Amino acid sequence: MTVETINTAALTSASNYYEDFVAGDVWRHARGKTMTEMDNVLLTNLVLNTAEGHFNEDRMQKAGGGIFSQRVVFGGINLSFVIGLAAQDTGEQVLAELEMDKVRLRHPVFHGDTLYAFTEVMEKSESDRPDAGRVRFRHYGINQDDKLCVEAERLVLIKKRAVWAGGRA
Numbered sequence: 001m002t003v004e005t006i007n008t009a010a011l012t013s014a015s016n017y018y019e020d021f022v023a024g025d026v027w028r029h030a031r032g033k034t035m036t037e038m039d040n041v042l043l044t045n046l047v048l049n050t051a052e053g054h055f056n057e058d059r060m061q062k063a064g065g066g067i068f069s070q071r072v073v074f075g076g077i078n079l080s081f082v083i084g085l086a087a088q089d090t091g092e093q094v095l096a097e098l099e100m101d102k103v104r105l106r107h108p109v110f111h112g113d114t115l116y117a118f119t120e121v122m123e124k125s126e127s128d129r130p131d132a133g134r135v136r137f138r139h140y141g142i143n144q145d146d147k148l149c150v151e152a153e154r155l156v157l158i159k160k161r162a163v164w165a166g167g168r169a
Contacts, residue, residue, distance in 0.1 A: 016092045017161035018133040021121045029085050029117040032144075035073050037111045039081075044074045068108060075105040075150075078115065082141035082150045085117035090139075090156070093164070095132050099155035102138075107147040114144045122153065131163040 044054040052059050053067075054074045061069055083091075109115065122136040135158050141150030159165075 016089055017165065018093070018124065018135065018158045019161050021124055021135050021158075023121050023123050025121045027086075027089050027119045027121075029089055029119065031085055032114045032116040033081050033085060034114040035077075035081075035109055035111055037071075039077060040071065040073045040111060043077050047074075047076065049074055049076070068110075070110055073109040073111065073113070078105065078109050078141060078150050079103060079152060081115055082117045082139050082152070083154065085115065085141075086119050086137070086139050090119055090135075090137055090154075093159040094156045095159060096157040097154070098134065098157055099153075101153045101155070103150075103152040105149065106151060107143065107149045109143065109149050113149075115141045115149060116143075117141055127157055129157070130160075132157050132159055134158070 041055050044051075051074075053072055055071060057071050060071055063069070118140040120138040120140070122138050124136075125134045127134050134155060136153060136155045138151065138153050140148060143149050
C-alpha cells in the first residue's frame with residue numbers, strides 16, 4: 001500500500017492566511033442562517049439544557065410577566081452558528097482554536113429569525129511557531145432587523161502563507 005501526500009493548500013482558498021488579516025478590518029460573511037424550531041429544540045436537548053424557555057411553548061405563553069412570550073433559541077446555538085457562518089473566512093487556515101472570550105448574548109433569537117455574521121480583526125501577533133501567527137477576532141451576530149444578538153472574541157493560531165502555501169497568493 002502506498003501513502004499519498006495530500007496538498008492541503010490545493011484544498012483551501014489562496015486567502016485567509018495570517019498575512020491576509022489586518023487589524024481594524026471588518027468582514028461581512030456571505031451567508032445567513034434562519035433559526036428553525038428543529039435547530040433550537042434538537043440541539044438544546046442534545047446538550048441536556050433543561051431550561052423550559054427553549055422548548056416549552058405552552059409554559060412560555062402562559063408565564064404571564066415572563067421575559068418572553070415564546071420560546072427563545074438557546075444562546076449556545078446562536079454563538080455556534082455565528083462562529084460557523086464566519087468559519088469559511090476566519091477558520092479555513094486555523095491550526096488551533098486558542099480562546100473564546102467576552103461572549104455576550106445581547107438580544108434574543110426566536111424561531112424564524114435569521115442571523116448574519118460579521119468579524120472584526122482585533123489584533124495580530126507572532127507565535128512561538130515560525131509557520132503560524134495569532135489572530136484575535138471579534139465576531140458579531142446580527143438578526144434580520146439589524147439587532148446585535150451575539151458578540152464574542154476568538155483567538156486562533158493560523159497558518160502563514162509562505163510556509164503552508166509555498167508563497168502562493
